[in-house]
Amino acid sequence: xxxxxxxxxxxxxxxxxxxxxxxxxxxxxxxxxxxxxxxxxxxxxxxxxxxxxxxxxxxxxxxxxxxxxxxxxxxxxxxxxxxxxxxxxxxxxxxxxxxxxxxxxxxxxxxxxxxxxxxxxxxxxxxxxxxxxxxxxxxxxxxxxxxxxxxxxxxxxxxxxxxxxxxxxxxxxxxxxxxxxxxxxxxxxxxxxxxxxxxxxxxxxxxxxxxxxxxxxxxxxxxxxxxxxxxxxxxxxxxxxxxxxxxxxxxxxxxxxxxxxxxxxxxxxxxxxxxxxxxxxxxxxxxxxxxxxxxxxxxxxxxxxxxxxxxxxxxxxxxxxxxxxxxxxxxxxxxxxxxxxxxxxxxxxxxxxxxxxxxxxxxxxxxxxxxxxxxxxxxxxxxxxxxxxxxxxxxxxxxxxxxxxxxxxxxxxxxxxxxxxxxxxxxxxxxxxxxxxxxxxxxxxxxxxxxxxxxxxxxxxxxxxxxxxxxxxxxxxxxxxxxxxxxxxxxxxxxxxxxxxxxxxxxxxxxx
Numbered sequence: 114x115x116x117x118x119x120x121x122x123x124x125x126x127x128x129x130x131x132x133x134x135x136x137x138x139x140x141x142x143x144x145x146x147x148x149x150x151x152x153x154x155x156x157x158x159x160x161x162x163x164x165x166x167x168x169x170x171x172x173x174x175x176x177x178x179x180x181x182x183x184x185x186x187x188x189x190x191x192x193x194x195x196x197x198x199x200x201x202x203x204x205x206x207x208x209x210x211x212x213x214x215x216x217x218x219x220x221x222x223x224x225x226x227x228x229x230x231x232x233x234x235x236x237x238x239x240x241x242x243x244x245x246x247x248x249x250x251x252x253x254x255x256x257x258x259x260x261x262x263x264x265x266x267x268x269x270x271x272x273x274x275x276x277x278x279x280x281x282x283x284x285x286x287x288x289x290x291x292x293x294x295x296x297x298x299x300x301x302x303x304x305x306x307x308x309x310x311x312x313x314x315x316x317x318x319x320x321x322x323x324x325x326x327x328x329x330x331x332x333x334x335x336x337x338x339x340x341x342x343x344x345x346x347x348x349x350x351x352x353x354x355x356x357x358x359x360x361x362x363x364x365x366x367x368x369x370x371x372x373x374x375x376x377x378x379x380x381x382x383x384x385x386x387x388x389x390x391x392x393x394x395x396x397x398x399x400x401x402x403x404x405x406x407x408x409x410x411x412x413x414x415x416x417x418x419x420x421x422x423x424x425x426x427x428x429x430x431x432x433x434x435x436x437x438x439x440x441x442x443x444x445x446x447x448x449x450x451x452x453x454x455x456x457x458x459x460x461x462x463x464x465x466x467x468x469x470x471x472x473x474x475x476x477x478x479x480x481x482x483x484x485x486x487x488x489x490x491x492x493x494x495x496x497x498x499x500x501x502x503x504x505x506x507x508x509x510x511x512x513x514x515x516x517x518x519x520x521x522x523x524x525x526x527x528x529x530x531x532x533x534x535x536x537x538x539x540x541x542x543x544x545x546x547x548x549x550x551x552x553x554x555x556x557x558x559x560x561x562x563x564x565x566x567x568x569x570x571x572x573x574x575x576x577x578x579x580x581x582x583x584x585x586x587x588x589x590x591x592x593x594x595x596x597x598x599x600x601x602x603x604x605x606x607x608x609x610x611x612x613x614x615x616x617x618x619x620x621x622x623x624x625x
Contacts, residue, residue, distance in 0.1 A: 152244040160202070197434065199245070201319050210320035215431035218242045219439055220326050224256060227263045233276050234259065248317045251326075253283050254291030257314070260326065261295070264333025265302045269294055270611075270618035272596050288315050290622050295325075297621035304328040311624075327438055334445045335364035349374055368444050372401060379404045388444065393435035395424030405447065572602040577612025584619050591619055 145155035199212040221242045229238045234255050240247050250256050255276070258269050274294070275287035283291070292311035300306045305328065309321045340346040340359060349370045350359050362370065365388075373384045381400045385391040392398055395414060402410035417423035424433040431439050566579055573579060578597070585592045596615055600608040 152241070152246060156245055156249070157202075197431075201245075212245075212319050212323060213436065215434065215436055216327065216438060217245075217247065217323060219431065219442075220323070220330065221247045223330060224260060224326070227259055228256065231259055233271070233274070245319065248319050248322050251322050252315050252317050253277070253288045254295045254311075254314060257295045257322075257325070257329070258291065258298070260329050261298050261302065264329050265336065267614065268298050268302055269621075270614045272593075272615060273618040273622050285315070293624040294618065294621045297624060298618075299325060299329060301621075302329075302332050304332065330442070331438075334442055335368075337449060338364040338367050338445065340367075346371075365441065368441065368448060371448050372397070372444060375401050375404045388437040388440035389435040392440055393424065393433055394420045395426070395428055395433065398424070398428060398432075399426075401447070575602050575613075576600050576604070576609050577616050580616040581612065581619070584616060584623070588623060591623065 142152075142155050142159060145158060150158070197214045199214055199217070200209050201212060202209055221240055224247065225239045225242075228234050228240075231238075237250055237256070240250055247256075253275075255274060258271070258274055261268050262271070275283055275291050277283045289311050292314045295314060296306050296309065296311060304325065306325070309318075309325060313321045314325075337343070340356070346367065347356060347359065349367065350356065351370075359367075369385055369387075376384060376397060379400050381397070383391075383397055383400075385397050399410070399412060399414045403412050414423045414426045417426070421433060432443055566574060578599075581592050581597055592615075598608045598612055600612065602609075
């Protein structure tokens, strides 16, 4: 009892609030740490306290925190740690999820490198790697947005992000907008976001956020593992293979092929087929590192009988454990730093000659990247072996006896779409149905005064202004006029590109 009273006094003394009846969550978290609790224990305690949409804890709930803290400790409800894994509670008491501690640590290290000099969130550096704080830092979406832009530059226009200030923190709606950008942008760069939504990020769901972070990092890591960017990778073709076979491989498979290429060059008998059990004993890594940097990495560890001691001479504990994600990241880093020798002068000349020769034949489309365009050129230039094959290549998207809609039916469909728009109370939109000589219909949308487009080939689309006006018509105030560059369709490319990037990011912000 006296211990509970003393703990309560320590916590109350540490709290300072300018909002009567409510306490900021960050202040509560700091107070709990000042009272002797670790960050993760304090974080788990706050999961059982009601926090409103503005991130405030009601004073009535706050008074009960010391009691909840003691109860959670007695019942073992705090996060569990065991053999490099952290077990956290799920959405209800019967569900729990396991977080790999090595992954959390290494991913946090990577994120620290991304945000260190960032003008918007650089003040958060460094995020501790030994706690679960990374998941709280991701709740407003800003860290994840910066990570996405690091992996795939210019994916997100940072001008549309909601940035907090010292006097005005983000509210729940602004955080949701940022997280909408995270989800839609992650999907746009190829991440799977089926089971995660903006609310999951805002609530700090550890297992979902960690999985999303890995997908984003992986996308950036493997972006350079591409024969189209590095033609010298053609050397990885095995006997009897063509460039077409190599193009079918995924980046993971190309990395394994690169690994085995160097093992073969070193005369080593073993090969790797995965990034887990085949590398955890350290033998293959020892040979690879010696092949890449013989003056710095010797083969001496191969003489060590103890597998773990041998592996730890060159590797970290997380790699020795056979974590496939971390081993893939490590191998990609090696591949990036020690790429295959670039094309020599003769190979470059041969490549240029083949490209010029194909273009001299009048192939369509033209060949600009030999490895990228060769498949399409081959398929278009190869003569059909049968009449049936020739017919199959002439696919115009309409089945043989399929009747096309009449002009009047098309007008009916378009009018019905307009009526549905009015029923949805799209009162700020100007709807116009236009019928061209070919029978195609265009529905021109925009806020009042918007210049309509004639078709989707209208050159004015390249300015981005039409789409920005459409977005403003959908949600008035969503577009900041100060960010729009008034440019004509013949204006500078970079100005038009900035408008287009702004329109795409705002659409993602609206969860489009």
